[in-house]
Amino acid sequence: MQERTMTPEPLPFHPNPKKPDIALPQGACDAHCHVFGPAARFPFAPQRTYTPIDAPKEKLFALHRHLGLERSILVQASCHGTDNAAMLDAIAAGEGRYRGIAMVERDIDQSELERLHEGGVRGVRFNFVTHLGKPADLDAIREITAKIIPLGWHAVVHFDAHRLEGLAPFLRELQLPMVIDHMGRIDASAGPEQPAFQLLLDLMQDERFWVKVCGSERISRAGPPFEDAAIFGAILVEKFPDRVLWGTDWPHPNIKKHMPDDGALVDLLKIIAPRPELMQKLLVDNPTRLYWPETL
Incomplete structure (x- = not known):
């Protein structure tokens, strides 16, 4: 059997991030981060x-x-x-302060989806990123999204920027909310005038x-x-203040150099959401509407 190609040894996450220079609003949410393992208890997937x-x-x-982050959305990663x-x-x-985005097989049944919902899951992630393996199957996505719509879930889509032109017509077919990861990896x-961002x-x-x-x-x-x-984030927040989210992406999987200081990433919010009302929507109001609507 041919062995699956592995990426190089990952960098360790920052051991001592700074305290942010800015104070985050009450109820601030990290809307994109991960937990990995520990492998001794939660083994990694053989096909990773x-x-x-x-x-x-x-x-x-x-x-x-x-x-200073009080809530969080945990995103299932391919590993x-x-x-x-x-x-x-x-x-x-x-x-109750954490919610999740799962990855599931196309044949998942309703009882398993309900178990995930009870466990705090509110969406499913689909990958179209080359270094993470084969892109998600479009027919499988159609089947999965049809199953999760009755639960009020959404889809999270992670893609390489060059794929968006081909993906956009398909994404528009899907009849549920969709969240695009990492500014479309432009x-x-x-x-800002590049075709992928436009x-x-x-x-x-x-x-x-x-x-x-x-x-x-x-x-x-x-x-x-x-x-x-961060300038691209600022454009998106200004144009679409009610449909933007922000997260740390800790522990920053597959970063090859310049492992970020998470405190410094928080400080970039001074550029991304420079006014208090934008910061409030980005970190509190928007994730509440999407992940904790029952509290409104």
Whole structure:
């Protein structure tokens, strides 16, 4: 049997992030982060394309306390495949302050979806990113989304920027809210007029679409403090203030260089959401509407 190609050894997450210079509003939410393992308890998927460093819930909870984040959305990553156990365990420990985005097989049944819902899951993620393996099957996405619509869930879509032109017509077919990861992974050095970013802006005209203005460390070409990327986040927040989310992306899987300081990423919010009302919507109001609507 041919072995699956693994990416190089990952960088460790930042051991001592700074205290942010800015104070976050009450109820602030990290809308994109992960838990990995510990592998001894929650093994990684055999078909994974990378093996991360253990990043357990205790480390994440401590980071959130340090940064001033009170709530969080845990996103299932490909290294755990469709075994959502580590994520569900962390959500349970969060005592209502955490929700989740799962990865599931196309043949998942309603009883399993209801179990995930009871465990705090509110959406499903689909990957179209080359380094994470084969792109999601479009027919499978149609089947899965039909099953999750009655639960009030949404889809999270993670894609390489060059794929958006081909994906956009398909995404418009789907009759549920969709959240785009990491500003569509555009290239910050190509400027706001680049076709990929203009396609993203066009897609966002449809009110079913949301976008996460995080991942500055991924799309930057200038390196720390990643202000070249934060400018794109600012454009999206200004244009679509009611359909934007932000997260740390801790523990930053597959970062090859410039492992970010999470406190410094929080400080980029001064650029991304420069006015208090924008910060309130980005960090509190929007994630509440999407993930905790029962509290409104």
